Amino acid sequence: MQTHLIDINDISIVIDGQTILEHASMHVSEGEMVYIIGAVGSGKSSLLKTMYAEMDYETGSVSVLDYDIDHIKRKEIQELRRQLGIVFQDYALLQHQTVGQNLDFVLRATGWKHKAERAERIREVLECVGLPDRTDRYPYELSGGEQQRIAIARAMLNSPRLILADEPTGNLDGKTGQEIMRMLDGLRSQGTGIVVVTHNLAHVREVPGRVYECKDHTMTERADLSAAAATITDSLPEGGGGSKVVQVVE
Numbered sequence: 001m002q003t004h005l006i007d008i009n010d011i012s013i014v015i016d017g018q019t020i021l022e023h024a025s026m027h028v029s030e031g032e033m034v035y036i037i038g039a040v041g042s043g044k045s046s047l048l049k050t051m052y053a054e055m056d057y058e059t060g061s062v063s064v065l066d067y068d069i070d071h072i073k074r075k076e077i078q079e080l081r082r083q084l085g086i087v088f089q090d091y092a093l094l095q096h097q098t099v100g101q102n103l104d105f106v107l108r109a110t111g112w113k114h115k116a117e118r119a120e121r122i123r124e125v126l127e128c129v130g131l132p133d134r135t136d137r138y139p140y141e142l143s144g145g146e147q148q149r150i151a152i153a154r155a156m157l158n159s160p161r162l163i164l165a166d167e168p169t170g171n172l173d174g175k176t177g178q179e180i181m182r183m184l185d186g187l188r189s190q191g192t193g194i195v196v197v198t199h200n201l202a203h204v205r206e207v208p209g210r211v212y213e214c215k216d217h218t219m220t221e222r223a224d225l226s227a228a229a230a231t232i233t234d235s236l237p238e239g240g241g242g243s244k245v246v247q248v249v250e
Contacts (some may be wrong), residue, residue: 003030004063004192005162008049011060013046020046024219025060026212029189030161033184033209037092037198037222042214043164048166052084053077065162066201082110085155085163085192091147093139099126099150100135106157125153129183145176152183162193169200181207 006028013020021043028034036044049055051064053072064067067080094102100122109116121153129149148168148173155163165184169177177200185207198204206210208211211222 004028005065006032007061008047009061010051011050011062013023013043013050013057014057019217021214021219022217024214026219026221028162028193030193030194031188033194033196033207034189035196035198035204035209035211035217036214037201037204037211038214042173043217043219044068044199045166047214048197049194052081052086052165064198065194069078081158083160083162084159085152085160087148087151087155087163087168089167089234091139091144091151091171093147093150093154095139098136098138099131102139102150103154104156106154110158121157123201125156126150128156129153143176144172145179148172148176148180148216149183152180152187155157156187160192163187163195165194165196167197167199169198169203174202177203179204231237 003140005025008024008026011024012022013024013044021202024043024047026034026036039042043075046055048058050062050069053069065080065083067076070161072080093099094105098197103122103125104118105123112121113116122135123132126134129152131146131149131153134142134146134150139150140167142150148171163184168184169180172180184194184196188209196208196209212219213222
């Protein structure tokens, strides 16, 4: 029997008096790729933020890694986020610290006390993302694709059971975006649950998974993407679309 890493039941999200989503429900199991698709402003990123206790919701319930988000305490929010891997569209790397320093910062913040153990873990995750020689480079010296690989390495540091990715390929070209999605799928194949917010349906077709669509203030699990394609494409601003990102490293 699969273990649910996320259980969302009948929640509504209201921002400044405006209903963004209502009666939304979804679940995510171990080793599963789950997409949240929809037009810009349809509530995709807001829903993701409820999963790491960044945004409040009305009615219903949210459980993530066995934490009851409705009744979670501040200390527990920190504990939850340390068990999650979170990947943002804008990479959220500290630009004036080296790659190694960026990763070491997270390890120290999450309780790794021994320098040698931190160095070994940094070496391991950089090997996993194919960038073992970038430890002493600064983010601004790397390409966008390399920075996103580093962001994924950062998300892997504490071997999370669940990774949440908010438009992780939004700033990348098509080929690099495919590489990032294949990397996330590789983590899924090792048992990690992956949730990807995206407006790029090509990724959904290339790396299959279960799909939820946010549309008209509701969320529906979909099997047929043909109707969603036109809706999402027509809604994007010129040059693509993106979502506001919030860094939650503590």
